[in-house]
Amino acid sequence: MRKTIALAVAVLALAGCGALPGRQVGGGGEEKQPQTAAETTTEPPATTEPPAAAEATEAPPQETRAIASRQADVSGGGQHGKARVDILGLKRQGRTLSLNWAITALDGKVNVHNGLGTGPLDMTVSAVSLIDPVNAKRYRVARNGTGQDAKCVCSGTQGQFLEKGQTSTLYAVFAAPPADVTKINIEMPMIGVLTDVPIS
Numbered sequence: 001m002r003k004t005i006a007l008a009v010a011v012l013a014l015a016g017c018g019a020l021p022g023r024q025v026g027g028g029g030e031e032k033q034p035q036t037a038a039e040t041t042t043e044p045p046a047t048t049e050p051p052a053a054a055e056a057t058e059a060p061p062q063e064t065r066a067i068a069s070r071q072a073d074v075s076g077g078g079q080h081g082k083a084r085v086d087i088l089g090l091k092r093q094g095r096t097l098s099l100n101w102a103i104t105a106l107d108g109k110v111n112v113h114n115g116l117g118t119g120p121l122d123m124t125v126s127a128v129s130l131i132d133p134v135n136a137k138r139y140r141v142a143r144n145g146t147g148q149d150a151k152c153v154c155s156g157t158q159g160q161f162l163e164k165g166q167t168s169t170l171y172a173v174f175a176a177p178p179a180d181v182t183k184i185n186i187e188m189p190m191i192g193v194l195t196d197v198p199i200s
Contacts, residue, residue, distance in 0.1 A: 084103070097130070130185070
């Protein structure tokens, strides 16, 4: 009986997220970037599916050694400082890609609260995106539905104002680029672009 109920709940959740075949998924997909006349692609756009555990608030375990890092002077919400981002994992899992990273305040104060969101009231990391320079595509953070109230499949950051020496570990889930893409660029508000980050 429990298995039947769990299966019914999972089917409803996937149907609501648009993850079942024939459903269009909002957010988290790829966004075609402008191409030059010399660039052409013949691949049809891939449909995206958020993971079944779209409501999860913790990232899956990843390795803790940084695979890429970047330091930047940051400011946002009246806070100014210097921060370092360490990419801890960028892992392909079926048709999704999980990004895990840590941001550390090196000096001053770092506004993670809404500094990585799409606006002043977005207390998530939803403005982080992946850029596939080979196929000229941008991948936005996945969403758990198609409506305006659809939440990103990513870390919440409410109340995170980092003082010198403090670190916050964050995650975001994206649609996976084609299998032949082994490195990708990561764009983060305040921080900039980390280039050629390897996908595992």
